[in-house]
Amino acid sequence: MSLIKTLALSAAFAVALMGGAASAQEPTRIALVVKSLGNGFFDAANKGAEEAAKELGNTEIIYTGPTTTTAEGQIEVLNSLVSQRVDAIAVSANDPDALAPVLKRAMDRGIKVISWDSGVAPEGRIMHLNPSSNALIGETCLKLAAAALPEGKGDVAILSATATSTNQNVWIEEMKKALPNYPGINIVTTVYGDDLSDKSYREATALLQAHPEVKVIIAPTSVGIVAAAQAVADAGKTGQVFVTGLGLPSEMAGAIKAGTSKSFAIWNPIDLGYSAAMLAHDLVEGDITKVEPGQKLKAGRMGEITVGEGAEAAMSEPFTYDASNIDEFSKIF
């Protein structure tokens, strides 16, 4: 029995000590709430947010989130942040709708709320930061293809997910829109690997046989790009055909090393966390509770970020990964 008392007392002491250390001046406190803790992608985002805090000065980043990716867990975390009257919350949501009520309450109490990465319903946030925009993704895919082609001229093919994938279809549409900027590129065909490794591999192999003139395969899907790189290697066309598109550094490290891919793109979590913290700070600084389309916000080294329709903004074009940085990022995500 006295054991419990001792436990309680020592807990009280420990807790009191921790609390005492935390209160210093009055810094701007920005909570970076992630889907779950212990995820490399989000740890990298936190690195970016800390970098932003250092740049801004007198800013404290509270990096937190539930242990499992549940909306209820995230709501508990958000509740305690509201109670602490943090200045801003930047959240990557586990559930766009379930978080809206608690975030609405946070805004009622003067806390600036933005969502990033994975958005919250519009009524639960002031703005949402997308890692990129469809137009920028399309443009980047072509830019990387041009970089892999000799003198930027030649035939390319697209290996997509399913024929009905909304994201991929929009991106391919954007690539076609951006084609006039890359006059040397000729898109020969589009095949669909359904985001399944084996089907993507078969489609890519068939593609290489049917269109020997194709020099670059663009796969705007993380499953397809890995399968295509494997298909190129197995067909013995390493060095003749290059794969590019959107992929994860950890999965693409092999392809970059083997030379089947020169470069590929995906958003950079460090930049994303950095920008989210910067934007949150902007809102606190300017006491902004509503953003208009066309409004520009400062984001430090990422330049200015322009707000678009539905209070959504796009950070930048996807980040390019190649032999120079693949080792660093393949450890992160």
Add this chain to the structure above:
Amino acid sequence: MTSLDTAVALAPANAATTASPRRIPDRGGSRLKSLLGSWEFLLLLLFIAIFTANSFASPYFLDVWNLSDATFNFTEKAIVALALTFVILSGEIDISVAGIIALASTAMGAVALAGQPAPVVALTGLGVGLVCGAFNGFLVTVLQLPSIVATIGTMSLFRGLAYGFLGDGAYTQYPDGFDTFGQGYVWEWLSFEFTAFLLLAVLAGIVLHATTIGRKVRAVGFNPEAARFSGIRVRRLKFWLFVATGLAAGLASVMLTSRLGSTRPSIAGGWELEIVTMVVLGGVSINGGVGSIPGVVLAAFVMGLVTFGLGLLNVPGIIMSIVTGAMLIAVIALPALVKRLSAARAKGARR
């Protein structure tokens, strides 16, 4: 000393330390002494200790709105814990409660999507909870399956059904007024949820401690055979306890769904363990027969305060679950330890 000790006063080890000639299991010895030594009193001390520690640790803790916000984190679980207390007291267990919450929430989402008004949606949630509880009761009392096995099955079954209906989709169209149940306030900072919990706690306390139903539940938990021979309809009683737990889970589902404003099949994931933890931390013996409603209510507060206090200090959730786990083990180990110690002491005294 603890209520557990007094309750198992018939055990030979404790017989030596208790002097009164006729003992009623949950009401024995000197009232004050047994009160001070009781599990509930310990929990109260723990509660006060944590409360004090929290108010020193964080400047944001002692704020009536913050405390009110904090209650949302545990009231739904605590409501289910109240009902589950009876099931565990009767010597059974129900770990399908979170599955019931998910299925009831899914049903409410479907009904709401069909354009039904808020009261109908809420009644659907309660109804589904009731039916699920009755199904559990049927498996345990009619088919005579062990409750742990039966409810492990229904846990997967209920949640599986929710996944079957929803897949990776979500219901988010709830009618106007439905948000009252989970987001509304009765008076100032007193939320609808918390008020409902307090009223239900009083009701559960009265039923358990002041009616024959409560006495029967304990008797069944102590010794089902003896209870049956003394004329208690054990199976029928247990059936209704499962129904009540299902209903409580349905109510929790109404509140949680209303609070979130959306339904996904993963809703209330892992809650069954937190709810059982609450009951056990409240001093209810997992073997049945022993326990009280004030204990469970205090345990709910203790768990709520610990997570809220640690949350205010931004302690990561992983550490929080370690703390909760340690608390639970301590709670289960302590009474056993105390009992063994006092038994040893009694032995020593007799020599």
